[in-house]
Amino acid sequence: AWYRYPEKEEAYINTFWPYMIPRRGNISLISQSGTIAAQTFWHAKEIGAKISKSISVGNERNIDMVDFLEYFKDDGQTQVIGLYIEEIKRGKEFINLVKKITPNKPIVAMYAGGTQAATRSIMSHTGSLGANEKIVKAVFDSTGIIYTNSVMEFLHYLRTFSFAQEYKVFPKGKKVGIITDSGGSGSMMAKTAELYGLKVPEFSRELKKMLFEIIPSTASAANPIDVTFDVNFFNLFNKLPKIVIKSGEVDAVIVYGVFDFDEVLDTMEKSGMVIDEEMKGFSTMIERAVLKPIKRLMKKYSIPIYFAGPFPYKYPWFQKFLSHDIPIFELWDYPTKCLKILCNYAQYRREQLNNIN
């Protein structure tokens, strides 16, 4: 499938049978399996992973992964590359080419081989001979390829880089600020961030003082900031991230607490509850009060701001964030996972580009 011919914004070719068309963007896929090239489209659309081109190279009888990598290296629409690999053919060419690509365009890969049954499966699928996983991992590590065995991670990592590339937002270090209205999700994110090698530094006295000017005295400002039951959403989504970013004490921010407010208000109204004017107003001003300024903030400081909340992606408010290319996550597993991947890549990219200059 080929998307986004520059001269024809709306034209596309889809030679796969799946009829789902994800949004167009800067991610291109090269896959030795048609399933990964096309059956991932329903999820890509749901989570807002925007595809440029998706190629199923099959058993590579006459044209292979290296050929397409060569093309995507210089393709203006491709800024992120996803690979599904059963066998690396032309190993030397692959390694040399990929080393040139990854400092500019991140590559995320799934490798299916390396175990007994997987090798049997691959041989019957593409006729390939899977290599030992350690060898393949060594190739990935030495060339800057990010790899995973999970297809949902694969899609989320691609989306992570898609945002970062589109708006040139690469964190300068590994210090994360966590802002939440829920102690449990805050604790779990603090924990996994640290397990993944990120830092969640306690904020300075000065910063804490500034924060306490707008959060309740029962709240915590140590990092995570836990505003507890304060439902001033403008503070949670805009003011607090802004203060934390401007402090210079973090390289990335995660905000937990996004609900589908249309749903919430609807239910509150039905059950006869009195609705706060501020809350009612918030639903109509989200774009102006949060999405647009947050995007400007991210770009200005090169600090990613990830949002998360308890709703599945399908809910309209989550899709609203995604339609503005604001990274949003269902629940709290992926924000820290994706941030780890992004921070590690940002460091790799700096090192590589410094070496060249």
Add this chain to the structure above:
Amino acid sequence: AWYRYPEKEEAYINTFWPYMIPRRGNISLISQSGTIAAQTFWHAKEIGAKISKSISVGNERNIDMVDFLEYFKDDGQTQVIGLYIEEIKRGKEFINLVKKITPNKPIVAMYAGGTQAATRSIMSHTGSLGANEKIVKAVFDSTGIIYTNSVMEFLHYLRTFSFAQEYKVFPKGKKVGIITDSGGSGSMMAKTAELYGLKVPEFSRELKKMLFEIIPSTASAANPIDVTFDVNFFNLFNKLPKIVIKSGEVDAVIVYGVFDFDEVLDTMEKSGMVIDEEMKGFSTMIERAVLKPIKRLMKKYSIPIYFAGPFPYKYPWFQKFLSHDIPIFELWDYPTKCLKILCNYAQYRREQLNNIN
């Protein structure tokens, strides 16, 4: 929140503000965070994790986790228990009690402590002092508690045990048969199954011969069975799993290839394609031809059959499987992960019950 008073099927009490009500079932939650106790409900509903009772114990000033475990141990409606832990109080009582529960009722836990920022977060949240993660993991291991740092894993593992308990389907070993219409997802599932300690044995010559009677000659019957582009869904969803199960060569089966056929047929019709009569009929006979016989098969042989496909859970066909309590998964990450958890627990349960007898 308390669900499923036996005398009043439709009555419930929900003292949390989230208004979502998941389906009723056999999973009960005890959580030191209201978020995990209630903000997980939207996802619980979406993936078909059916909740009996959900308790937020907060900082446990007067009633704690051990008190509720005591209650759930003998509660007829509770067959699976989920815990979110920031601190284990009354450690000795906790360990002794849990050891009695886990051979009959599986317990899945998230533990938020163990890192620096997490400890800071926990102290401000419930005032607890998190213990070293190694100590807590040792407690979990020695008492048969399954633990994870991922909330989506937490919900999927609870759902896994919910099905297993409800229909008494516990695999007798770790041999998995994989049936797929897609080489890529088959290879990835074979790989992760083996990485997780499951076995994906090559099928015997006799079994392969039987399989080749109903699959194309271009297909593979080695395990994974890859039917390739054969779209005989009755074979894929019913006949092939049945043959594999009756062979006695596996303890569990995964079938990849569930689509939302109403969606598929709708799109095919709109695009003017000719629709196969068999395919049209399949959409109306899924219940009689697949869901009901598959459930009987699982119960009869005590062999779980997991279905998977490329659609997000929200699609009507996925919800149709879930409404019949047939385990179904979006994409291919979770089937092998959940099967690993189930097989390990089934072994633990056998060993524990043998020790007692």
